[in-house]
Amino acid sequence: MRAELPSDTRQPRMKPYDLVREALLALGFVLVLVLVLASVFSSPDAPALTIRGYATARPVSFLQTALRELDGTGTIADYGPPYNHGTGSLQSIGPISPQRWAGVRIPVNTAQDFVLGPLTDIAPLQPALQTALSQFQQASTTQRASWEAAYGKALAANAGQSASPAAPAAAGPVGVMLPALLHIAQLGGLQGLMLSSSTHRSITNDTLPLLFLSGPALTAQAQHYRLLSTQWGMMNETGNYPGAVWLWLYTLWYQVPPFSSSHSGDLMIMGVMGLLTLGFILTPWIPGVNRLPRTLRIYRLIWRDWYRQ
């Protein structure tokens, strides 16, 4: 390994300098700049999506999401650690799988946490719902699947409609349960029931509501604002504002194969970025990289007065 780049050995003359004045001037300059930018351009604030808003604006989509959480075909139901023992979103590179090693730490049972739990909470207010819940919970797995399929078929026939369809008789108790869930969601109660669930009780922890909204509800909004990962979304901001531009390199990997097409793309990208970050921190010791300044010769522009002497 070659020695570090040599420094100029000429003794520089010392000139009077006021560091405190420089710091105050820099602060004043940035403060004025920030005040002007804030006054002229303001800042973005697209309203948060609520379960109430989703259920009101897109009731059929809401019911389809709730049905997927109930029958276990939703993304979160089969996600894997830290939520459950599924494998749908489990990432690994060969035998390396930190996700599996970390295990289930935030247990989420989508049927219970998103549908059956909240319905059980409100059932004392609705005798018909109480009966339907009992009937559903006592039925066989096959019978439940049959009811769910019948209701799913009715929803699919009305996809995109602004009003939820009447439940077919073949949907059995599911045809009572999910409309009741929609009703409580439209009244604004479902989000509160999730936040106060017995297993995730915390009014400052949005894990359950956000996992519920993480499917079609938020995706449609994100696409509108060009926030999808395939749209360089991580460094975009809602509206015409600069986003997290400093994430450009991290975002870049999501646009190119094999990262963009791999099921374990996140793990691969985190690995690559971890190595690059380590390299960035250790720049002074990396042969070649630590001599790049000599090749680039930008230092001659910075110290041009010095070299003219």
Added chain:
Amino acid sequence: MSNKNLTGSLRRWTSRVITAEELLPEELPEYTRSFVYLFGACTLGAFVCLIASGITLALFGPGWWHASSVGHFVNSIHFWSVQCFFFFMVLHLWSQFAMAAWRGGRNLTWVVGALLFVCSILAAFTGYLSQQNLDSQWISVQGKDAMNAVGIGAFFNLLNFGQMYSIHIAVMPAVIAALITVHLILVRRKGLVPPLADDEGGKGDADAG
């Protein structure tokens, strides 16, 4: 317990780390007369704006700026301070790289600066997650997959607003302020890096532009 005077020990250690003359010199080498030396100071200025606007936002609570026009303006100051902070920090970083500023035993100064950059990204990330709007919702549901993939999703839960907000307003500012302090002490202690010896590269002064 020994009779050693801890106060005296701390004073002697502090004076060994850096003297007042090293910390606040009134003279600097002539080669520091370049605009690139202002990028670090501007980054520091933006950090002061961030802290001041951040404290104001924290005092009134995370919901204030969504409902109040004054709150929204303070948030706008915070938002643009972040942009300025990163803008000047990246310029400072590029210029220090171009100057090979790690020379002469200044490796640790570079390392602390690089850690500052990484921690600033983490601070900005938790800030985005603390907004309680559509942007923060989407970032949390998208970002969770990367955190879960590396096994830290349950310990650094992007969907947990309380955790992200606490880290953003309490932990990260303290970490960044501490790293800035160490960075500045190292810069002052070692002095500003001298120009590179012009004995390589094959071009004369006239090419410098």
